[in-house]
Amino acid sequence: MPEYTLFCAPDTYAMSAHAVLEEAGADYAVRWIRIFDEDPDPDFLAASPHCRTPALAGPEGTVFETGAVCLYVAERHPEAGLVIPPGDPRRGTFLQWFHYLATTLQPDVIIQYHPEFYHGEADRQAALRAASMGRLKGVFATLDNALAEGPYFFGEHPTVPDFILGMQALWDVIFPDGDITAYPSIVRHREMICQRPAVQRMRAAHAEEYARRQA
Ligand SMILES: N[C@@H](CCC(=O)N[C@@H](CS)C(=O)NCC(=O)O)C(=O)O
Structure with a gap:
């Protein structure tokens, strides 16, 4: 089972979290959800009380809010260098x-x-x-x-x-x-x-899901 599940809708704020997961080389799966759904996925609702994307389920529990999800993942994968850490003058x-x-x-x-x-x-x-x-x-x-x-x-x-x-x-x-x-x-x-390969992979996944919904 992947370490993280990202609750994600295409072309939303979830793109940032999705790109960070890719860039960090994290082991994750995407759960595509529909926003503004009157009958939301119960796992999504449990992770995101306002049913907004992104939200993340991980080994330590759930996290919502774009910034929190991105920073949480980035800090758990310091080798990717996506955080300026405490102690750094920047x-x-x-x-x-x-x-x-x-x-x-x-x-x-x-x-x-x-x-x-x-x-x-x-x-x-x-x-x-x-x-x-x-x-x-x-x-x-x-x-x-x-x-x-x-x-x-x-x-x-x-x-x-x-x-x-x-x-x-x-x-x-x-x-x-x-x-x-x-x-x-x-x-x-x-x-x-x-141009970053991680972002290109993320965008391809969102385009594919978007097209699937239009079909
Ligand atoms: N402050 C939230 C905002 C996220 C947000 O508004 N996401 C939109 C998609 S871009 C959403 O899920 N909207 C559904 C809704 O507001 O019910 C964050 O940064 O995660």
Whole structure:
């Protein structure tokens, strides 16, 4: 039996966790689930109380939240070098970007997809999306600046925040006018991370599952 089971839906935040599992060389299986399902997979519900992907079942129990799953796996596989560890002078910066992606970037990304979570009326939803996009512009400018030296947050080798940002950057709709090119360092970052064999394997699996659902 594999060491981990990843509860996963195609083209979601689960891509980051999936990429980290691949990059770490972990022994895992994917359990494909459907989000917004009125009758959720009971194992998924047990692992993820809001039925959001990703969630992980591992040898020590379950973990949900993208950042937590990614960091948990990365710390259990230190040989992959996906974490800036305590004691390293770059640790504070690592924690900064890790939490920035979860608490500053992600809420506005979710608003771009699901303003209806926050307002029932269409005109209010449009206003919310527009205001949120204004905030995203500042966030992307900050990230673009952080990646100027790059290509990754910490130079030539990607760490957990790179997988969390890189997989969200695949969603053009989160950029102003759907155009990532205003942020050249994020463009380069996305290109670099998408060239990694681990990310290519993950994306192929998601594309296959996506196609299966369309058939
Ligand atoms: N904060 C959560 C958000 C995850 C999330 O919103 N996942 C989406 C897919 S991208 C989902 O499962 N949505 C279903 C729902 O909100 O019910 C995390 O980072 O894991």
